[in-house]
Amino acid sequence: MGEKMLYGIGLVIIVFLFFISIFGLLSILVAYIIDSFSQQDNFYLQKSNDLLIKNIMSFFFPFFGIIFIFGIFLFASGNGITFLIAVTTVGLATSGWLFTNYISSRNSIRQHTVTVLTQLRMSTEFMKNANKLQPLLEKGKTIDLEYYDSLSSSENTEKDAIRYILNYLEFVSAGIRHGDLDEKLVRAAQRGMFIGAYGMCKPYILELNIKNKTTFEHLIAIVDRWKY
Template identity: 30%
Template sequence: MYHEWAVQRSICHGILQGRAEAVFSTYTVDAIDQSAYRRMADDALTVVIRRRSAAKRYFRIRIKNPIWIGIAFATTFGALAFAAAVVLARWIDLANAQTYPIVGAMAGFCAIGVAAIGWGVSGWITHRTARSKLTMDVVAARFAQPAFNDALTAFNTIRREHHHVTSALVDHLAASPDENDRKALQGLRYLLNYFEFIAVGVTEGELDERIVAQTLRGNITYVYDTTALYILDLQAKNPRTLEHFTALRRHYREP
């Protein structure tokens, strides 16, 4: 049954207030539509939370766009060329042969505008394609490199035995004569440096943030949360230590 916009709003508002059954009865909403309205209300709430969330305002990183200057220049140049063509068009008089050269000039400016905008669009598409390919190559290399798998295996050993990595634990591993402890420490440092590298790539706009989120978000969250105490100790001495890794972990907060 179709309901007008105002009725739909009232139904969703009632669902969010916990009066779902009452509004369903008031507006005679059948079972199929009830499910749809519940999803609609949930989606509306999610949109508001994402829009106004403190996580979005204070924790999301600013990702650079390496080619924004080129795109801005191409767009501006193209707009100016079209503006010049419009100005010239006002001087054209088809009854006056002396104004015919203006037609050629106007066509030239239009061609320049189209070429400039086309260059900007082409550059953006090329950059996006290259960035996506680079990101996929970097992510795929994670599985192909034995160093990453060995480091993660050693790190998991630390995680099972100690749950959290602290400065005291790192000092213990560094001073331990046990070969396994040294491998665990080496794996820990490898992962921290690896994810700092990934975070720098995302922040600078060289790696696609969406692909990284879909493929590495779990690893980033897992490694950072396990080593958070150790990282905080390092940053107390030098705030810039692993700063990009920390920022990317905050960026991946929910929602």
């Protein structure tokens, strides 16, 4: 009796390891395929961990359901109790791991986004430069490269403000496109600033981008995505 029990436990462990390997490899493979085709506009340069885990879950749960139903069928026919136990154990363990990691990754990205936005918004340097650009925005001023270069030494603070704010917007845009910042949260909090600053400086931004395609490339992509 003892030998049979040990044999059964050993068999369950072997089947457990086998199925968790199969589930893991197939889930990662299908997630990669889904990831390759889900964003055909190539907006995201690197997907965040929560999106990758979400893709894995979208495959794992249906696949687990099919295997589980098959296990029940075997059990009902008088066979496959070990198989059903192994599948159930693997499925529940993997489901818990995926869900926990998805929530953890999602919360981590959101917390990081809130921290970045709060730190920059509370920065005296940021507020100083934003306040310098506000009068130009209210007057409907359009800034192009010629205007930017024509600013005299006495107007260097305005020049610095333009460069500072645009660099900030580019930094945040790059963070979103690389999956480090939460797009929905940034859009809800700062869409107006992105659209307003870009609209005012559009000629200047595009002139620089023509000379060097990497200059403000992320800001341009964000505004194109958010403008409607």
